[in-house]
Amino acid sequence: MVVATATVAAGCATAADPLLAPAPPPPVGPTVELTIAEQPRVTVVATAEVSEVSAYRDPDASSPRLAALANPIPTGSPLVFQVLEQRDEWLRVLLPVRPNGSSGWISLGDVSLASTPYRIEIDTSDHRMVVWEDGQVVVDAVIAIGTGDTPTPLGDFYLTELLQPPDPTGPYGSFAYGLSGFSETLTEFRGGDGVIGLHGTNEPESLGTDVSHGCVRIENEVIESLVPLLPLGTPVEIRA
Amino acid sequence: MFRRSSFHGLTRPAGRFGAALAAGLTASLLVVIPAVAEDDLVINPQEVTRGNPGETVTVAQQAVPAELVGRVCDVRIESENGSSVHPGNVVITTTGGVSHETPGVEDGSGAKVIDVESVALGDTVTVQIRFGEDGVSSLGFSVLVDCPQLEILPNTQTRQRPDPTTTVQVTTSTTEAPSTSDTTAPAAPVSSDSTTSTPTADQTAPPATPNTGNPTFTG
Numbered sequence: 001m002v003v004a005t006a007t008v009a010a011g012c013a014t015a016a017d018p019l020l021a022p023a024p025p026p027p028v029g030p031t032v033e034l035t036i037a038e039q040p041r042v043t044v045v046a047t048a049e050v051s052e053v054s055a056y057r058d059p060d061a062s063s064p065r066l067a068a069l070a071n072p073i074p075t076g077s078p079l080v081f082q083v084l085e086q087r088d089e090w091l092r093v094l095l096p097v098r099p100n101g102s103s104g105w106i107s108l109g110d111v112s113l114a115s116t117p118y119r120i121e122i123d124t125s126d127h128r129m130v131v132w133e134d135g136q137v138v139v140d141a142v143i144a145i146g147t148g149d150t151p152t153p154l155g156d157f158y159l160t161e162l163l164q165p166p167d168p169t170g171p172y173g174s175f176a177y178g179l180s181g182f183s184e185t186l187t188e189f190r191g192g193d194g195v196i197g198l199h200g201t202n203e204p205e206s207l208g209t210d211v212s213h214g215c216v217r218i219e220n221e222v223i224e225s226l227v228p229l230l231p232l233g234t235p236v237e238i239r240a
Numbered sequence: 241m242f243r244r245s246s247f248h249g250l251t252r253p254a255g256r257f258g259a260a261l262a263a264g265l266t267a268s269l270l271v272v273i274p275a276v277a278e279d280d281l282v283i284n285p286q287e288v289t290r291g292n293p294g295e296t297v298t299v300a301q302q303a304v305p306a307e308l309v310g311r312v313c314d315v316r317i318e319s320e321n322g323s324s325v326h327p328g329n330v331v332i333t334t335t336g337g338v339s340h341e342t343p344g345v346e347d348g349s350g351a352k353v354i355d356v357e358s359v360a361l362g363d364t365v366t367v368q369i370r371f372g373e374d375g376v377s378s379l380g381f382s383v384l385v386d387c388p389q390l391e392i393l394p395n396t397q398t399r400q401r402p403d404p405t406t407t408v409q410v411t412t413s414t415t416e417a418p419s420t421s422d423t424t425a426p427a428a429p430v431s432s433d434s435t436t437s438t439p440t441a442d443q444t445a446p447p448a449t450p451n452t453g454n455p456t457f458t459g
Contacts, residue, residue: 045445076451084307092310114445150458156306162448163455176455177448183458190456197457214458231445 043119043158045233046091046111048079053111055104059090066104067097075178077161080232081106082180083113096180100155118229120159120198120236122216124152127208129198129218131226139225144206144217150185152214153196157181157236160195162227173200173220175227179236183214198236199223291371296332300367300383304335312360316384317342321351328372333383336362341370346377361385 048071055067071079081093084103091111095102119132124145131139146152161178168174176199183194200220201207207217216238291297315333319342326346333340342355365385369377 042440044441047445075453077448085311113441114443115441116445146458159448162450163453164450165454166452171459172455172457175450176457178455178457186458189458192456192458195457197455197459199455199457199459212459217459227450228447230447232448233445 042115042117043233043235044083045114045116045158045231046081046083046093046106047114047233048081048110049112050110053079053081053106055093055095055106057104059087059092059105061107063105066102067095069096073161075161075163077178077232080158080160081111082158082233082235094156094158094180096160098182100153100157100181100184114231114233116231116234118231118234120230120234122152122236122238124154124238124240129216129222131230133229138229139222141218141222142207144201144203144209144211146183146212146214147210150183150213151210152212152216152238153181153184154238154240155181157196157238159198159230159232159234159236161232168200168220169202171202172197173202173217173223175200175220175223177223177226177230181236181238186213189213291375291377293328293371293373293375295375296368296370298366298368302365304361304363304365304385308361309363310336310360312358314384314386315340315357315359315365316386317353317355318382318384319345319351319353321346321348322378323349324376324378325349326372326374326376326378328374329377330370330372331383332368332370333357334366334368335364335385336360338362346372 048069051071053069053071054061054065055069057064057066069079073079081091081095084092084094086092086108087105089108090105091108092103092105095104117134118138121130121132122128122143122145123130127143127145129139129141129143130137157179159177160180163172163176163178164174165172165176176197179196179198181196183189183196186194188194194214197215199215199217200223201217203211203217204219206212207219211217315335317331317333319331324346325348328343329346331342331345333342336359338359340355340357340359342353344351345353365383367383371377
């Protein structure tokens with residue numbers, strides 16, 4: 001009964017009247033706010049300085065070797081990696097091999113390092129590609145992606161090569177970037193091994209649709225605007 | 241009353257705030273939130289005011305960005321108890337299959353605890369409280385997962401930078417009034433010497449040079 005009275009009177013209590021002072025608040029459990037915060041990421045790109053780069057499971061040459069990658073790659077581009085982290089004389093890098101998302105440790109002595117402020121975000125649901133430079137949008141474009149049978153894979157990739165097709169009016173348009181990712185449904189395509197590309201198109205009407213074998217198509221004008229900007233190793237995040 | 245909890249997931253970089261982070265968790269949080277607002281995911285809170293003695297309840301869980309999974313980072317628990325005492329309560333942080341216990345967080349009125357542990361991050365960071373003998377918790381505390389950045393020097397040696405590149409931060413608060421007790425708190429800071437880092441490079445990569453050729457990409 002006393003408790004009930006105090007509770008009712010609490011609304012007009014003052015500090016000077018201890019008899020009418022509100023009851024102290026009951027203890028409460030933690031109020032939780034979770035934040036993941038990431039600094040402006042200047043992606044570090046490792047470019048091979050040797051003819052072959054070995055990638056290991058651990059930052060230790062005695063651990064299992066995951067891949068041995070030739071430099072330059074068959075099309076003549078230098079072998080590059082997106083660097084994820086460093087541990088002493090070792091770098092953990094994304095590997096341009098199947099399965100998608102593979103990473104391994106390479107020797108710091110096998111590569112030279114440089115940075116890129118660029119980053120590409122691809123949203124397959126919205127059929128849009130956004131290119132960021134130091135947190136600023138520099139390109140926002142409509143894209144075409146893979147069909148339901150040959151979908152564009154989701155994940156974190158990076159640019160591995162840049163090709164200029166001899167015929168700019170062909171299906172790859174005026175330029176074509178190769179990505180470090182592969183089709184999840186095609187293991188071979190036109191003599192290649194199913195590498196996902198980011199390229200122009202001779203079918204601009206297809207933009208905004210699911211029409212490709214997994215590649216990402218953009219307008220020729222857009223990709224031509226990227227060529228003077230993007231280094232190999234630029235990260236490409238493909239999300240649904 | 242129990243305030244609701246929020247997950248702030250960042251999919252893109254935010255501003256550098258290493259100095260603010262070192263100065264105070266609250267300040268750094270204020271810097272971060274506006275930059276990530278569009279990525280907020282609000283979840284329902286879990287009341288943990290009371291439970292059975294010895295019971296463990298989860299108060300927060302956060303997915304770790306893919307690029308941080310496997311990184312060795314510092315998990316820093318800081319707590320400051322209010323006036324009420326709840327002996328035996330333990331904060332448990334778990335990631336990568338490894339749990340770290342911080343005891344004594346509410347053993348004394350006004351108790352302050354700082355505990356740092358270096359761990360390899362898993363897919364998630366989970367924060368739990370295990371109740372002591374009275375089955376009550378009213379703690380305000382924060383858990384900061386700090387992945388320091390190392391700088392690559394030209395001779396390939398590394399050194400630690402003063403500002404972290406990435407944080408996974410868990411902050412809690414309490415409504416208890418500050419204690420006027422002289423009770424001293426257990427404090428067991430443990431420093432770590434992580435050698436893992438996100439590298440940097442002094443040179444900027446040039447635009448890619450196109451090679452002429454017929455692509456074989458999945459067009």
